[in-house]
Amino acid sequence: MAILHTVNKSPFERNALESCLRLAKAGSSVLLFEDGVIGAMRNTRFSEKVAQAMDDYSFYVLGPDIQARGLDNDKVIDGIQVVDYNGFVDLTTEHDTVQSWL
């Protein structure tokens, strides 16, 4: 089913998340990892945009990258599913194609 889009950059540093949300077709999934996890956190300048985008996309975030940065799964925007590397692998198999927004 559809494309898994991955974003590994903080929205404060790059436009990767913005470009992904602009060019990913509705119904796709988005996985945030590495510095991309910053885009999954509540109470940031980008939280509202991400929360709105959840109408069109399923969002996932890589837990190990959250913990590595001293952040907390509890601070993740409601509705974004936290996965580990096994979950990352499963997401790639459950989708037809993987597009990395580098």
Added chain:
Amino acid sequence: MKFGIVVNEGPYTHQSSDSALQFVKAALQKGHEIFRVFFYHDGVNNGTSLGVPPQDDRNLTLEWSGLAEKHGLDLVVCVAAAQRRGILDEDEMGRHGKSANNLAPGFRISGLGQLIESGIQSDRLVTFGD
């Protein structure tokens, strides 16, 4: 399922190589096949045997080599990108009249066609980069 992996950044500066390594380990543990790991751009620097990271840090090149030995992974370093950045095997050393070679065990140098082939042969191509 059969995976092709692309690593576009060198070790340590970016997390790409670490992320790829964790992904590959998880995929192997789940019983998936890794068709090939292709190192491109600065990613070719993962293949240098001359890195000496501090003892309390991970050694990414050793990790890749170890994984290749244990699971028979095909670690391919792009020849054009590698030549630019001074990653040479014995053949390349001779061909270019260089005095040393530095390709780590388990890695091999080959052309970009190997990347395209990986895209054709694998069920999923997953890219890690900057």
Added chain:
Amino acid sequence: MENGEGVVKKFCYINRKAPYGTIYALESLEVVLIAAAFDQDISLVFADDGVYQLTKGQATEAIGMKNFSKTYSALGDYDIKKIYVEKESLEERGLSAEDLQALKYEDEDDDWAEKDSLFVVERDELAGIIDEQDVILSF
């Protein structure tokens, strides 16, 4: 091609970075030129700062780097004829199609008539093109 013979996948190369500041544009082009030999269904996408890769009149002498922009006009000879540029990315940067090289290919099914290979497409159409790809490589 020794392996994967007969398999034709939709390969898409997405370019989002300006040339020269980093090597990604040049090394992406190197992949595309090799890929052309594999008889796959190739599309190129230029969005965000990637649109700067296609500008006319690049002059690199004074920065001491090789000007590889002429290679884009040779893509038609490699039978690469689906080159998509995001309209909104151009507009956001104050650019239009006139600022870009005119990329063409010769259509062997139409008495080698010269045809456009560069298409400026709107966001929604581009999203649809990306969505139908089998393999995507990003630079």
